[in-house]
Amino acid sequence: MADVAQLSTSLRRGTLEFCVLAMVEHEDRYGTEIVRRFGEERNLAASEGTIYPLLSRLRRVGWLDSKWSESPTGPPRRYYALTDAGRSALEHFRSEWVSFRLTVDRLVGTGGA
Amino acid sequence: MSSNKTDDAVAEYLHELELRLSGLPVLQRRELLAEIEAHITNERVERAVVSESDVLELLERLGSPEIVAAAAYEEAGIGDTRRQVLAYAGATQAAVRPLPSIPPPPDSPPPAYAAGPFPPAANLGQSSYAGYSPFDGPPPVVGPPFAPPPAPKQESNNGLRVVVGVAIAAVVFVLLGCLAGGFFLARGATVDESPVSVTAPDRVPIERAVPDVPERAVPLPTAPDAPLPTE
Numbered sequence: 001m002a003d004v005a006q007l008s009t010s011l012r013r014g015t016l017e018f019c020v021l022a023m024v025e026h027e028d029r030y031g032t033e034i035v036r037r038f039g040e041e042r043n044l045a046a047s048e049g050t051i052y053p054l055l056s057r058l059r060r061v062g063w064l065d066s067k068w069s070e071s072p073t074g075p076p077r078r079y080y081a082l083t084d085a086g087r088s089a090l091e092h093f094r095s096e097w098v099s100f101r102l103t104v105d106r107l108v109g110t111g112g113a
Numbered sequence: 114m115s116s117n118k119t120d121d122a123v124a125e126y127l128h129e130l131e132l133r134l135s136g137l138p139v140l141q142r143r144e145l146l147a148e149i150e151a152h153i154t155n156e157r158v159e160r161a162v163v164s165e166s167d168v169l170e171l172l173e174r175l176g177s178p179e180i181v182a183a184a185a186y187e188e189a190g191i192g193d194t195r196r197q198v199l200a201y202a203g204a205t206q207a208a209v210r211p212l213p214s215i216p217p218p219p220d221s222p223p224p225a226y227a228a229g230p231f232p233p234a235a236n237l238g239q240s241s242y243a244g245y246s247p248f249d250g251p252p253p254v255v256g257p258p259f260a261p262p263p264a265p266k267q268e269s270n271n272g273l274r275v276v277v278g279v280a281i282a283a284v285v286f287v288l289l290g291c292l293a294g295g296f297f298l299a300r301g302a303t304v305d306e307s308p309v310s311v312t313a314p315d316r317v318p319i320e321r322a323v324p325d326v327p328e329r330a331v332p333l334p335t336a337p338d339a340p341l342p343t344e
Binding site: 031032035039046047048049050052053054055056057071073074075076077078 | 141145150151154155156158174175176177180181184185189
């Protein structure tokens, strides 16, 4: 059990942040919205509270920008937007991920071809 | 009633989280706490999370304060401080421990989340616990460090006493020599009386200090050296 959990943690590390970047690629989203979206993905499921430190880091490294906006229902919302640096980082990941995935598929035998 | 309970649970959660985040830079800490609090408020308002079990489930999905704080330290690139903070949090946790009762929400079994998020969550929690469990020791460990300092002081005092004793002994011997010379010049027979009365009290500290050091050093060379050459 511990190994299974460790595997999902390891796979998530290094990929989850680009899923976050992709999530705000075309549309600004606020934190709870992003967290809810992740909550719908079983394979990516992590403790929701850990998404916020990740958002904080992505903002500190300049891949995300954030701005506050009033909410009609609750507290002010912090909307996250992809910066130019974040956009290029996402593109770089996409090309790297495709070759990475193909290599792993070929070695592990999950390619299906 | 239930709203008070749920408010208490949320306040407790945020308090526990804040305790564990004390090692973060203040702005990052404030930012994260505000985000988590806004998240809880958003969920309660926009998803009509009202009942106590629903709120507990909401907190459960967020992850325990330990897990969230561990992620915050990892994302902040703070490793050592995190251990210290967790150790501190572990100490305070003993006093304020009601939160761990949250994990089992009895009324609403959340199979959707039990399958995915919780196993890694539990794993993370264990790892963070393992991280600071050795730090629960420090309070007892703090004692020993204080013990050594007195020891060297005593040793240095002993050293001073030895030096002073030797100095006194030297002075006494010189005085004895002077006195003896004087008495020899004056009388030959009565020399023994006065020197003995003077040296008797002063040699007592000398014998305490001096023998300890030489006795250890002297027997070692004499014991092996004596038999080896003779045999």
